[in-house]
Amino acid sequence: xxxxxxxxxxxxxxxxxxxxxxxxxxxxxxxxxxxxxxxxxxxxxxxxxxxxxxxxxxxxxxxxxxxxxxxxxxxxxxxxxxxxxxxxxxxxxxxxxxxxxxxxxxxxxxxxxxxxxxxxxxxxxxxxxxxxxxxxxxxxxxxxxxxxxxxxxxxxxxxxxxxxxxxxxxxxxxxxxxxxxxxxxxxxxxxxxxxxxxxxxxxxxxxxxxxxxxxxxxxxxxxxxxxxxxxxxxxxxxxxxxxxxxxxxxxxxxxxxxxxxxxxxxxxxxxxxxxxxxxxxxxxxxxxxxxxxxxxxxxxxxxxxxxxxxxxxxxxxxxxxxxxxxxxxxxxxxxxxxxxxxxxxxxxxxxxxxxxxxxxxxxxxxxxxxxxxxxxxxxxxxxxxxxxxxxxxxxxxxxxxxxxxxxxxxxxxxxxxxxxxxxxxxxxxxxxxxxxx
Amino acid sequence: xxxxxxxxxxxxxxxxxxxxxxxxxxxxxxxxxxxxxxxxxxxxxxxxxxxxxxxxxxxxxxxxxxxxxxxxxxxxxxxxxxxxxxxxxxxxxxxxxxxxxxxxxxxxxxxxxxxxxxxxxxxxxxxxxxxxxxxxxxxxxxxxxxxxxxxxxxxxxxxxxxxxxxxxxxxxxxxxxxxxxxxxxxxxxxxxxxxxxxxxxxxxxxxxxxxxxxxxxxxxxxxxxxxxxxxxxxxxxxxxxxxxxxxxxxxxxxxxxxxxxxxxxxxxxxxxxxxxxxxxxxxxxxxxxxxxxxxxxxxxxxxxxxxxxxxxxxxxxxxxxxxxxxxxxxxxxxxxxxxxxxxxxxxxxxxxxxxxxxxxxxxxxxxxxxxxxxxxxxxxxxxxxxxxxxxxxxxxxxxxxxxxxxxxxx
Numbered sequence: 001x002x003x004x005x006x007x008x009x010x011x012x013x014x015x016x017x018x019x020x021x022x023x024x025x026x027x028x029x030x031x032x033x034x035x036x037x038x039x040x041x042x043x044x045x046x047x048x049x050x051x052x053x054x055x056x057x058x059x060x061x062x063x064x065x066x067x068x069x070x071x072x073x074x075x076x077x078x079x080x081x082x083x084x085x086x087x088x089x090x091x092x093x094x095x096x097x098x099x100x101x102x103x104x105x106x107x108x109x110x111x112x113x114x115x116x117x118x119x120x121x122x123x124x125x126x127x128x129x130x131x132x133x134x135x136x137x138x139x140x141x142x143x144x145x146x147x148x149x150x151x152x153x154x155x156x157x158x159x160x161x162x163x164x165x166x167x168x169x170x171x172x173x174x175x176x177x178x179x180x181x182x183x184x185x186x187x188x189x190x191x192x193x194x195x196x197x198x199x200x201x202x203x204x205x206x207x208x209x210x211x212x213x214x215x216x217x218x219x220x221x222x223x224x225x226x227x228x229x230x231x232x233x234x235x236x237x238x239x240x241x242x243x244x245x246x247x248x249x250x251x252x253x254x255x256x257x258x259x260x261x262x263x264x265x266x267x268x269x270x271x272x273x274x275x276x277x278x279x280x281x282x283x284x285x286x287x288x289x290x291x292x293x294x295x296x297x298x299x300x301x302x303x304x305x306x307x308x309x310x311x312x313x314x315x316x317x318x319x320x321x322x323x324x325x326x327x328x329x330x331x332x333x334x335x336x337x338x339x340x341x342x343x344x345x346x347x348x349x350x351x352x353x354x355x356x357x358x359x360x361x362x363x364x365x366x367x368x369x370x371x372x373x374x375x376x377x378x379x380x381x382x383x384x385x386x387x388x389x390x391x392x393x394x395x396x397x398x399x400x401x402x403x404x405x406x407x408x409x410x411x412x413x414x415x416x417x418x419x420x421x422x423x424x425x426x427x428x429x430x431x432x433x434x435x436x437x
Numbered sequence: 438x439x440x441x442x443x444x445x446x447x448x449x450x451x452x453x454x455x456x457x458x459x460x461x462x463x464x465x466x467x468x469x470x471x472x473x474x475x476x477x478x479x480x481x482x483x484x485x486x487x488x489x490x491x492x493x494x495x496x497x498x499x500x501x502x503x504x505x506x507x508x509x510x511x512x513x514x515x516x517x518x519x520x521x522x523x524x525x526x527x528x529x530x531x532x533x534x535x536x537x538x539x540x541x542x543x544x545x546x547x548x549x550x551x552x553x554x555x556x557x558x559x560x561x562x563x564x565x566x567x568x569x570x571x572x573x574x575x576x577x578x579x580x581x582x583x584x585x586x587x588x589x590x591x592x593x594x595x596x597x598x599x600x601x602x603x604x605x606x607x608x609x610x611x612x613x614x615x616x617x618x619x620x621x622x623x624x625x626x627x628x629x630x631x632x633x634x635x636x637x638x639x640x641x642x643x644x645x646x647x648x649x650x651x652x653x654x655x656x657x658x659x660x661x662x663x664x665x666x667x668x669x670x671x672x673x674x675x676x677x678x679x680x681x682x683x684x685x686x687x688x689x690x691x692x693x694x695x696x697x698x699x700x701x702x703x704x705x706x707x708x709x710x711x712x713x714x715x716x717x718x719x720x721x722x723x724x725x726x727x728x729x730x731x732x733x734x735x736x737x738x739x740x741x742x743x744x745x746x747x748x749x750x751x752x753x754x755x756x757x758x759x760x761x762x763x764x765x766x767x768x769x770x771x772x773x774x775x776x777x778x779x780x781x782x783x784x785x786x787x788x789x790x791x792x793x794x795x796x797x798x799x800x801x802x803x804x805x806x807x808x809x810x811x812x813x814x815x816x817x818x819x820x821x822x823x824x825x826x827x828x829x830x831x832x833x834x835x836x837x838x839x840x841x842x843x844x845x846x847x
Contacts, residue, residue: 029736117697311803388721
């Protein structure tokens with residue numbers, strides 16, 4: 001029976017080729033536009049570290065004075081930690097792993113004469129960063145907590161930078177000049193490029209290139225290396241060195257917590273720490289301002305998706321909806337025009353269910369064809385998105401789940417569009433139509 | 438034209454007609470708002486900067502020579518750049534240019550009282566102080582950028598300082614008006630913390646590097662401070678046709694003079710490229726909005742044509758009968774046109790309501806302004822026109838049905 005309905009549907013669709021093509025095109029356009037935007041949104045709200053993100057958290061404190069007024073167009077100083085707070089959390093050592101970090105851009109002066117000096121982006125961090133984020137090493141290893149304490153001038157290079165500086169022989173044990181200082185290479189990591197760069201400061205590019213070097217945060221502070229994130233200061237500062245000031249926030253801090261109990265304990269610790277700082281007179285705001293964000297929670301808080309992209313998504317969905325209404329009207333007209341045929345079938349013993357199945361198959365066929373053309377149109381759309389210079393544009397690719405999703409959306413949309421016309425056609429009273437024949 | 442037969446026919450196709458009305462309404466609502474958004478974006482990307490955009494190019498250069506006097510380096514570099522054929526003038530700026538994003542701004546107060554008020558409030562909002570973008574640069578900046586001086590004078594050589602804060606400044610007309618509303622700004626002393634700076638000149642318009650909100654986008658000031666750092670932007674003024682060559686030759690000249698520097702190839706560009714990069718998201722958005730508006734209209738036209746086609750086929754016999762009893766071709770044509778006019782008209786009426794609801798929603802979430810009323814009649818005209826165009830083909834086919842059809846049975 002199914003085969004027969006398929007055959008009937010094909011015949012019916014063939015009878016009016018132009019109209020069928022128009023219906024397929026309309027649903028294809030709607031699906032294509034929606035899927036392009038959903039894919040862009042999907043890659044922008046991706047989990048940057050699948051499998052690991054659930055155990056990563058970032059603590060936030062509020063050391064701002066009560067009368068501090070936050071400028072609406074400026075960055076929020078409480079997005080980052082101050083040096084004293086970061087060091088206190090580090091020394092408390094309450095999480096399985098914890099690391100403070102900040103981004104920096106340094107000038108590399110290669111020893112090789114054939115490579116001109118250039119700037120690279122990297123990260124100043126404390127020892128746990130590699131194990132905590134699961135950054136894998138190609139050669140060598142990271143530094144130890146002892147190196148952090150003694151501010152050793154060591155560096156871990158990204159694979160790309162290592163190859164650029166030292167060729168195939170690798171740079172382990174060699175010295176690389178970063179800015180005005182020499183660092184000994186102790187490890188080479190595989191290029192580590194989480195998308196989005198959840199661990200970077202808000203003002204830095206969120207969908208960017210991999211960190212090309214890692215060096216001890218303490219050495220960076222010691223040498224006053226430049227950072228490329230946001231540094232928000234407040235109050236009158238009397239500390240000579242602003243990097244270690246208690247009135248300037250610039251550090252990102254991440255902890256790894258394995259169990260809900262540990263998360264609860266850490267949250268309590270942050271409250272206690274804030275209360276203690278308030279008692280000491282350093283903090284002025286209530287301790288409940290202290291927050292512990294999960295990785296995905298932090299990304300949601302940062303709201304990396306530009307409003308334009310959200311608007312585009314709504315627009316595309318609105319477009320899809322109009323397309324569905326359009327198909328609905330066309331299918332309805334088409335099915336009702338065949339009232340005579342339906343009546344004959346009903347009079348010959350077909351049940352409503354049979355008619356429903358027959359017409360349902362016909363609308364599903366339109367949907368499948370529309371889905372296929374929608375897939376093509378979406379690929380075209382994504383291709384054009386990838387040619388935009390926006391930082392997230394390069395990521396706009398469809399994975400298998402999105403491909404299947406597109407298809408499911410297309411079929412669901414056309415079935416939805418076919419539902420009302422099919423139902424209406426089933427209710428055609430056979431006797432009345434037969435009389436008119 | 439008698440409306441009653443049309444209405445009674447539509448009553449028999451209630452569901453289909455409703456769907457068509459719904460489609461026209463949604464299209465009307467979305468297209469009105471989308472066109473409004475396009476107009477907003479177009480307005481945003483056409484904001485004037487006040488500088489000679491088509492004649493400017495920039496070369497960013499950062500010296501990495503250790504222990505060098507940066508200002509001597511800039512002077513030597515500028516001398517070399519002025520020697521490049523086609524360069525009319527060249528200056529160095531350290532922070533930025535309009536629409537170049539990285540901005541240096543400073544809290545500037547019109548008077549001591551305003552400064553005290555700002556200190557007391559702990560914010561400049563409501564104190565009368567402003568936060569203009571601050572531009573620095575080597576002598577000749579006003580002329581090279583092509584800024585239009587409307588009052589006062591350009592800087593004199595003795596105004597320039599190589600360290601610390603200068604004593605004079607040139608402000609944009611917008612900043613002058615915001616700081617000293619209703620007063621003569623020229624010659625006034627502005628407070629920048631404990632220093633005061635005298636206004637010696639006013640330029641017509643000078644946009645910020647980073648747009649904030651239309652009210653303060655033109656609040657900027659230039660002070661005669663020589664770029665203090667090793668990284669600067671060399672701004673070259675040339676004839677538009679010379680830009681590409683001058684950029685290439687200028688970079689080569691700089692590297693020849695001293696190779697110990699970084700010149701970012703990606704940022705060596707004409708000013709028009711800087712501007713295009715700033716508004717790149719807006720241009721993308723305009724393209725997308727335009728595509729979706731056209732797509733919507735296209736799909737709606739398809740729907741109208743498709744449905745009209747069905748109805749013509751379905752009613753062939755009754756058209757024949759009408760023809761046989763005296764209706765002219767024109768009557769049949771007008772019948773279908775009027776029917777379409779009615780359906781689209783109801784759609785438009787509903788669509789206008791939806792347009793306002795959608796607009797209210799967008800205003801809440803996407804900082805869109807209120808939809809101006811004149812968009813509605815325009816949207817109505819476009820949809821009616823589109824409907825008539827879409828129905829014309831099927832209607833003509835209907836008009837061509839010969840009366841003899843009436844005598845045949847189906």
